[in-house]
Amino acid sequence: MKMKIQLSLVAILLATAVLAQPKNTSHASQTWLAYFNQTRLSNKWGLWGDFQIRTREELVSDFSTGIARVxxxxFIDDNVRLTLGYGFINNYPPNDNVKVSQPEHRPWQQVQWFTKNKRTRLMQYIRLEQRYRRRYLNNTELADSYAFNFRLRYNFFYQIPLHPQGLIPKKLSAIVNDELHINFGKQIVNNYFDQNRLFLGLNYAFDNNNNLQFGxxxxxxxxxxxxxxxxxxxxxxxxxxxxxxxRGK
Structure with missing residues (x-):
């Protein structure tokens, strides 16, 4: 029953993601590189870290965003955890006319939970962010003030092994991942919907602690x-x- 509910959720989100796009849509091709780390220090406490860099267009042309998040x-238990963190985001100039990067400070709070079956694995989280983005004074200078809004993110990550059941080592699995972003706050007028990210890829497990994901x-x-x-x-x-x-793990 749980499996049917999970697959239904995946189907609904995938259908939403492929709806016809409005005519006034610009397009870009990028490369997103990332390192994610979760370290468990004790039965109750651990650390989060992720570091990302993204290109602007044509896969390898310039940079668009750099992220450092801690x-x-x-740990409420092995499958449910709460995280309180801070992120620094550097938004590189979006075009050739703008000459200065826009920094962003982003405190965040998150609840993350895991559902594991005999073969599949589902990770979900809900994250609340407070976004403080430095305003532009002009194309070459930043203002002293900040734009502010809240953003709510829901993420599900579904992993399906591709090896026959019982085969060891378990190296390769398929990934279906979707994350919805919703804006809110006094300064949000026209775009309560912020963005949706749909990822389809593969996970290669070097061992229980080290994984490479691509897609x-x-x-x-x-x-x-x-x-x-x-x-x-x-x-x-x-x-x-x-x-x-x-100790002992």
Whole structure:
């Protein structure tokens, strides 16, 4: 029964992601590189870290975004955890006319939970972010003030092994991942929907702690104007590193 509910959820989100796009949509091709780490220090406490870099267009042309995110995690149990963190985001100049990067400070809070069956694995989280983005004074200078809004993110990550049942080592699995972003706050007028990210790829497990994920990412964004959209087709490559430093683990 649980499996049917999970697969239904995947089907609904995938159908939503492939709806016809508005005519006023710009397109870009990017590469997203990332390192993700979750380290468990004790039965109750752990650390979160992820570091990302993204290109702007044509897969390898310039940079668009750099992210450094850290957090402190509290384990309710082995399958449910809470994280409180901070992220620094550097938004590189979006075009050749803008000469200065836009920094963003982003505190965040998250609840993450796992559902494991005999073969499949489902990870979900809900994350609340507070986004403080430095305003532009002009194309070469930043203002002293910040734009602010809240953003809510729901993420599901579904992993399906591709090896026959019982085969060891379990190296390769398929991934279906979708993340929906919703804006809210006083400064949000036209784009309560922020973006949706759909990822289809593969996971290669070197061992229980080290994984390489790679595949196709589609990101569909509604801009602050409300009637302008951006569709990004990206190659995403991520190294996922999990550590358990508890004695005897």
């Amino acid at each position: 957090g402190l995690t509290y 196709y990412l589609n990101t569909f964004i509604q801009t602050a104007a409300g009637n302008q959209y951006r569709n990004i087709n990206a190659l995403r490559v991520a190294y996922v590193h999990n550590l358990d430093l508890r």
